[in-house]
Structures are given as structure tokens and as C-alpha cells.
Amino acid sequence: MNTIHINESRLLNRMERMAEIGMVNGNGVHRLSLTKEDKEARDLLKTWMLEAGLDLDIDKIGNMYGRRKGETDDAPVAFGSHLDTVGFGGRFDGSLGVIAALEVMETLNDLNLVTNSPLCMVNFTNEEGARFAPDMMGSMVVTAEISIEKAWNATDLKKSDIILKEELERLGYLGNTDPASFRPAAFVELHIEQGPVLEKEQITIGVVESVQGICWTRFVITGEVNHAGTTPMELRKDAGYVVSQIATYCRQLAGEYPGLRTTAGLIELEPNLINVIAGNARIATDIRCPDKHILEKAETALEKFAYECTYGENCEIEISTLTQVDPVKFERRVVASVANSARSLGYTTKRMVSGAGHDAQLMAGVCPAAMIFIPSENGISHSVKEYSSPDDCVAGTNVLLHTVISLSGS
Ligand code: GLV
Ligand code: MN
Ligand code: MN
Secondary structure, three states, X not given: XXXXXXXXXXXXXXXXXXXXXXXXXXXXXXXOOOOHHHHHHHHHHHHHHHHOOOEEEEEOOOOEEEEEOOOOOOOOEEEEEEOOOOOOEOOOOOHHHHHHHHHHHHHHHHOOOOOOOOEXXXXXXXXXXXXXXXXXXXXXXXXXXXXXHHHHOOEOOOOOOOEHHHHHHHHOOOOOEOHHHOOOOEEEEEEEOOOXXXXXXXXXXXXXXEEOEEEEEEEEEEOOXXXXXXXXXXXXXXXXXXXXXXXXXXXXXXXXXXXXXXXXXXXXXXXXOOOEEOOEEEEEEEEEEOOHHHHHHHHHHHHHHXXXXXXXXXXXXXXXXXXXXXXXXXXXHHHHHHHHHHHHOOOOEEEEEEOOOOHHHHHOOOOOEEEEEEOOHHHOOOOOOOOOOHHXXXXXXXXXXXXXXXXXXX
């Protein structure tokens, strides 16, 4: 049995302290990317990283790196997650992985243990995509899935005059480092499961082997504002009617294709008044599937349907892809390292697919990667009700510690 363990109270106290930033309903967290709450969270992390003696670096998309020297100058073993949250989200999604990464560094400091490879912890910018699309933006820029210019020009999904690069500058997190220079030897992300499997099966550690693909699409419909009572039904150009049909069809698609999960979580009408036909309507859909071909087929069907119902209502439509990430399979060697570390610590394990998207999914494109999951109470996440027990947070962080030690050849 292994004897090296993290400092539990330091980890849990820091999680508590971080959850105070943007806290809502006394439990959840509302900390959208590049808001003043995100800055406060970043500043706190920065203080902790410097106190831990890490060499701090910020890149052009605002990703924060904390490096610790190794015996060699090899590429580092990297680990981390994100501090931003969805609106009215939880305190564990992302934050656990970042604070656990810091705890790994602190534990190694306590033990005076210098790993063979250098280590690097990361806080990725805008993982959630709740304010600026695409999601997983920081890791997408690192892996050149999107250009830095495209990311900088992203606008706030609700206020189109707010530009991401200006927010980075305003908050003091527009760094100079080229994101594409981050090429670690391996990347590991600890995260809550955000689903019901581990809790139901009473398993402590999920060994994540793959992540399903994601497609986000925005449909903007232009119709004509008119009077609800006087406009004959056949003369309407009702943009609201079109988006409601798209939302319904999006849900129905999940019944037509195996393994597909579909959501229409963002719908906006203008002018959004009870007795006025909507002249403009926007809907954004989120479709996910572990099978790339099914995902593509479903997306094509949705777009075809959107055109048909738009023209049927004499409206106009603009369609844009906000996020497109393929399903990934993690590298066997890193997955095995997670599984071995968990077993050596005496934790129960289960191999699984991630339903949520993660930065590790992008990092897998440039280095071997894997993830560690811990149970989520009632499988709830992206909600203020999100909860994972202190024991499970500690267990996941111990597994991260041992995985990092093993991958860094120490
Ligand atoms: C990330 O939070 C996702 O939407 O899967
Ligand atoms: Mn997350
Ligand atoms: Mn999330």
C-alpha cells in the first residue's frame, strides 16, 4: 500500500475559499469566464501558486501555468482544469482539478521530492463557453484547433459589443507566451463525473478512457414583428415559432440516433413580449455522441430541418457552428497509470466514457492524456446543487498525485 498522501485540510480549505468567489445560494458558484469574479479567482490562484514557489506564466489566451523544476529539462508532465463556471453552477466543476493540481505541487514541496520530469499545473481560460464560444477555448488555442485571433475576437454571447481580448486586457490576464509552445509530455485532469454512474455503483474513482464529441450550433432567425391579434396566421413571419420547432426537433433527434444527447438550452426572442410576434429569435443547440458519424448525421438533419421550417414560415436564417470537437480516446499508457495509481491506493475503479467535454479532450490531440473522475451526488452538475464529498475529493487528488509521480518517472 502506498504511503504518500496529500494534505487533506489544505485541499478542502482552499476549495472552500475558492467557492466563496461568486458564491450563489450559499452553495453554488456564478463565475463566468473573464468577469470580475474570474479575475478574483485567478488572483487568488496566482497568490497560492507563487507561495508554492511555482514559476508563473500567462499565455496570450490567458491560460495560467505554474511550473516546478524537475531533475531534467524534458517536456513537463502537466495537469489542471479550469476556474470558470457556467452561470449558477457548482463549486466543484473545474475548481477541483485546479486546486488539486496545486495540492500535488504543495505535497511534493512538503516531501522535498523533485520529480525526474518538470511539472506544470494549468488553469485553462473559458472552459465552459457559457459567456464566450467555443467552450474549452484555452485548450483549443493551445492545440491550434482555433487561432488566437478567432478566440480574441469572440464576443459575449449575450452582449455582442464585449470582445474577449479586451476583457483579457482589462483583467490583466493577456499574457505574452505563445499558447502553442505548451507541449507537455502528458496531461492529466481530475474532475467530478457530473453524471450518476460512480455514485450508483458505489465506485470511488472513474478511470476515463474516452470523451464523447460535441457540436454547438447557433441558429439566428429573422422574421417580422407584428401584432399578435390582428395578423392572420398565414401572413406571419414568426421567428419564435421557428425556434420552438427547432428546439422540439432537436430533442426528437435523440430518440432517432443511438447514443445521442441533445439540448436546446439557450433560446432568445425579440422583442419577447406577450402580444407581439417575435421578429428575431436565436437558439443554440448542444448535440453530443461518442460516435463521430452519428453526431455528424444528426447535425446535418437538424440543419436541414431548420432551413425547412424557416422557409415554411417565410423567415430568414443564419447558421453558425460555435463548437465542434470530435470524440477522443485517451492513450492507454496514461489511462493505465491512473488505474494503477487508484488501485495502489486501495480505491475501487471503473473504466468509463466522459459525457461532459473537458480540456483533456483537446490536449489529447497534442500529447498522451487521461482523466480521473470522482462521484457526483445524484449525478447533478452545472447546477448550484452540484456536490462531491470531501473524502472523494481527497481520493481523486491522491490518485492525481500518484499518477503525476509515476508519469514523471520518479
Ligand atoms: C463542459 O462543461 C461541458 O459543457 O461539457
Ligand atoms: Mn469542467
Ligand atoms: Mn462544466
